[in-house]
């Protein structure tokens with residue numbers, strides 16, 4: 520199977536490129552410089568030229584706080600451009616795999632969110648991602664919309680890298696402990712996408728992909744520093760304080776609970792993701808100097 524990957528230098532994009540061959544796929548990747556997905560003509564031309572069996576959209580505007588003041592840019596990439604990709608896939612009658620987010624929910628639910636729970640984003644990023652989902656559903660019936668959460672990897676910008684950087688600079692760190700969610704490694708997301716595509720089930724629709732167990736950013740930070748210590752990474756951090764979201768104001772409001780239930784994925788594809796704590800050591804190891 521030939522897959523065309525957009526945003527191939529992002530966290531998930533890189534893993535999709537790295538793991539394609541393992542899953543018997545031939546991947547052709549485009550970064551922003553070679554395919555800006557907001558350019559409709561370029562999208563149509565490249566998809567038609569490449570004639571892939573599926574397109575995986577790993578490109579996105581992912582700056583959650585930045586989106587609050589950069590509304591047009593967030594919607595251009597996360598909604599309008601997704602419509603272009605969906606159109607190009609529909610024209611060729613091929614599936615579009617599109618990645619979405621836990622931030623389409625408002626976080627007021629107790630327990631895990633299922634795929635058909637009400638979407639009620641708290642910020643511009645979530646709104647733009649919801650609009651992207653709607654574009655895919657409206658235009659390209661052969662689709663997988665895959666919502667994931669708290670993505671981490673050894674590349675790009677993510678919480679693991681931020682914690683390690685701050686932990687090397689500071690003795691004391693404060694991290695919010697009242698937002699609950701499931702950290703998910705970019706590698707597990709890529710593996711799951713290929714497993715779904717190669718299963719040939721064609722069970723199109725929306726699915727949640729997130730690694731167990733539920734934690735808080737504070738809990739995740741504790742695990743990161745404990746793993747970094749095991750790797751003998753040089754860190755200054757001595758004290759990790761748990762604080763509330765109110766004590767750490769950000770331009771974008773985050774959901775208090777963004778736990779994604781993955782029962783539909785398990786039932787339909789028999790895919791059960793391993794716990795994030797099993798993925799974290801490899802990422803920390805890759806980030807350890809020497």
Ligand SMILES: NC(=O)c1ccc[n+]([C@@H]2O[C@H](COP(=O)([O-])OP(=O)(O)OC[C@H]3O[C@@H](n4cnc5c(N)ncnc54)[C@H](OP(=O)(O)O)[C@@H]3O)[C@@H](O)[C@H]2O)c1
Nearest residue numbers: 526528529530531551555556578579581618620667669670
């Ligand atoms: N990161 C998270 O915690 C998280 C959580 C839930 C869901 N998600 C979703 O998961 C998906 C993958 O996220 P990620 O963490 O891998 O994101 P990422 O590391 O920020 O990568 C996104 C990639 O998209 C590229 N891009 C941005 N605008 C583009 C454009 N107009 N044309 C082509 N490429 C463009 C970026 O290139 P530049 O570097 O040049 O801008 C970047 O390489 C996204 O759909 C995101 O919404 C992420």
